[in-house]
Amino acid sequence: MPCLNEAETLAICIKKAQSFFKANEINGEIVIADNGSTDSSIAIAENLNAKVVHAAQKGYGSALKTGIEAASGTYIIMGDADDSYDFSNLMPYLNKLRDGFDLVMGNRFKGGIEKDAMPFLHKYLGNPVLSFIGKLFFKIKINDFHCGLRGFSKAAYQKMNLKTSGMEFASEMVVKSRLNNLSITEVPTTLKKDGRSRKPHLKTWSDGWRHLRFLMLYAPNWLFLYPGILLALIGLILSILLIINPIEFSGITLDVHTLSYTSAFLLVGFQFIIFYGLTKIFAVENELLPKSKRYNKLFKIINLEKGLIIGFCLLLIGLFLSFKGLSVWSDTNYGSLDTSTTLRIIIPAITLLQLGIQTILFSLFFSVLGLKK
Structure with missing residues (x-):
C-alpha cells in the first residue's frame, strides 16, 4: 500500500488485509510504502505489525516500486490505503494469479462504484477515454486501465522494467505487461467513497495529462x-x-x-x-x-x-x-x-x-x- 499521510484510513486497510490472510489461511505480509508521511501513519503501521519501507523519491510510482521491491511474496497485490478498496475480498485476484495470469486488474465499472466514490469527470470522461486510447494503441482487452487495485507475480514485475515515478505508473504497468507479452485479465471489484477528510492526492487535469502523455510516447x-x-x-x-x-x-x-x-x-x-x-x-x-x-x-x-x-x-x-x-x-x-x-x-x-x-x-x-x- 503506498502511503502519504493516511492516518485516518491506514489502520482499517491493514486490518482488512490481515483478516483476508487469516480467513483464507494465506501466508502473506503487508508492506506499507511510505512516501514522506508527516502524520502518525508510520507509527500506526508498525503497531499493527506491517512492514514499513520508505521511498527515497516522491511520487506514487516511486512509492509503489519501493514497496514492491521490498515485498518477499510470490504474488503481490497493490492498492491505495484510503479504504476505497476492500482488502478483505482479494481471493478473485489470487485465484487468477494461481491460474497463471501475470497481471490481474480490477474493474470498478463491472464490480460497482458507490455514489460519490469517483468524481464525475473521472467516471465519464477521464477513465473511459484513457482506457479506450490504451486499448486502441496497445490492443489490451481490459476496460478499467486505472484501477488502483491489481495483482501480479513478482516474476512478472521484474519483466516489466517499470521506469515512471508519478501517477502514470498505473498506465505503465499495463502497457509494459502487454509489450512484454505477459498475460492480463480483469476481475470485478468494488469502489467505495474513501474515508479521508482531506483532498485526494490525484490531480484531475495534470495527472490525466501525465497518463495521456505516457500512452502517446509509448505508442x-x-x-x-x-x-x-x-x-x-x-x-x-x-x-x-x-x-x-x-x-x-x-x-x-x-x-x-x-x-x-x-x-x-x-x-x-x-x-x-x-x-x-x-x-x-x-x-x-x-x-x-x-x-x-x-x-x-x-x-x-x-x-x-x-x-x-x-x-x-x-x-x-x-x-x-x-x-x-x-x-x-x-x-x-x-x-x-x-x-x-x-x-x-x-x-x-x-x-x-x-x-x-x-x-x-x-x-x-x-x-x-x-x-x-
Missing part, C-alpha cells in the same frame, strides 16, 4: 507513423495529379499554389515517419520499450548505405529538375515565365532536394542511435 506508431503515412500518401497522390494537370471541380481550379501545399504534406509526412524510426530506436536501445521480434530485422532493411544511396538519388533527380527549370527560363532569355508550367518543375525539384537531404541525415542519425547493433 510512436500512433504518434508518428500512422499520421505520417496518411499525410505522405495524401501529399504524394495530390502532388502527382497536380503535376500532370490542374484539378477542376465545381468551378474551383486547384493549380500550382495547391501543389506547394501538397508537397508540404509529403515533406511533413516524411518527417513524421523519420521521427517514428528514430524514436523507436532510441526507446529500445535505452530500454524504455522492449525489443520486438521485428526489431533486429529493421537494421537489415534500413541501414546507412541504403539510406545514402536513396538520399543521393533523390538529390540527383531534384538537381536534374532544377537544371531543367533553369533551361526553361533560359529559353525565354531569363525573362518572365509561365508560372503554371515552371512551378510544376520547380516545386517537385525543391521537394525532392529536401527529401534527399532528410533521407541522408536520417540514415546517419539512425546509424548513430543503432551503434550497439
Whole structure:
C-alpha cells in the first residue's frame, strides 16, 4: 500500500488485509510504502505489525516500486490505503494469479462504484477515454486501465522494467505487461467513497495529462507513423495529379499554389515517419520499450548505405529538375515565365532536394542511435 499521510484510513486497510490472510489461511505480509508521511501513519503501521519501507523519491510510482521491491511474496497485490478498496475480498485476484495470469486488474465499472466514490469527470470522461486510447494503441482487452487495485507475480514485475515515478505508473504497468507479452485479465471489484477528510492526492487535469502523455510516447506508431503515412500518401497522390494537370471541380481550379501545399504534406509526412524510426530506436536501445521480434530485422532493411544511396538519388533527380527549370527560363532569355508550367518543375525539384537531404541525415542519425547493433 503506498502511503502519504493516511492516518485516518491506514489502520482499517491493514486490518482488512490481515483478516483476508487469516480467513483464507494465506501466508502473506503487508508492506506499507511510505512516501514522506508527516502524520502518525508510520507509527500506526508498525503497531499493527506491517512492514514499513520508505521511498527515497516522491511520487506514487516511486512509492509503489519501493514497496514492491521490498515485498518477499510470490504474488503481490497493490492498492491505495484510503479504504476505497476492500482488502478483505482479494481471493478473485489470487485465484487468477494461481491460474497463471501475470497481471490481474480490477474493474470498478463491472464490480460497482458507490455514489460519490469517483468524481464525475473521472467516471465519464477521464477513465473511459484513457482506457479506450490504451486499448486502441496497445490492443489490451481490459476496460478499467486505472484501477488502483491489481495483482501480479513478482516474476512478472521484474519483466516489466517499470521506469515512471508519478501517477502514470498505473498506465505503465499495463502497457509494459502487454509489450512484454505477459498475460492480463480483469476481475470485478468494488469502489467505495474513501474515508479521508482531506483532498485526494490525484490531480484531475495534470495527472490525466501525465497518463495521456505516457500512452502517446509509448505508442510512436500512433504518434508518428500512422499520421505520417496518411499525410505522405495524401501529399504524394495530390502532388502527382497536380503535376500532370490542374484539378477542376465545381468551378474551383486547384493549380500550382495547391501543389506547394501538397508537397508540404509529403515533406511533413516524411518527417513524421523519420521521427517514428528514430524514436523507436532510441526507446529500445535505452530500454524504455522492449525489443520486438521485428526489431533486429529493421537494421537489415534500413541501414546507412541504403539510406545514402536513396538520399543521393533523390538529390540527383531534384538537381536534374532544377537544371531543367533553369533551361526553361533560359529559353525565354531569363525573362518572365509561365508560372503554371515552371512551378510544376520547380516545386517537385525543391521537394525532392529536401527529401534527399532528410533521407541522408536520417540514415546517419539512425546509424548513430543503432551503434550497439
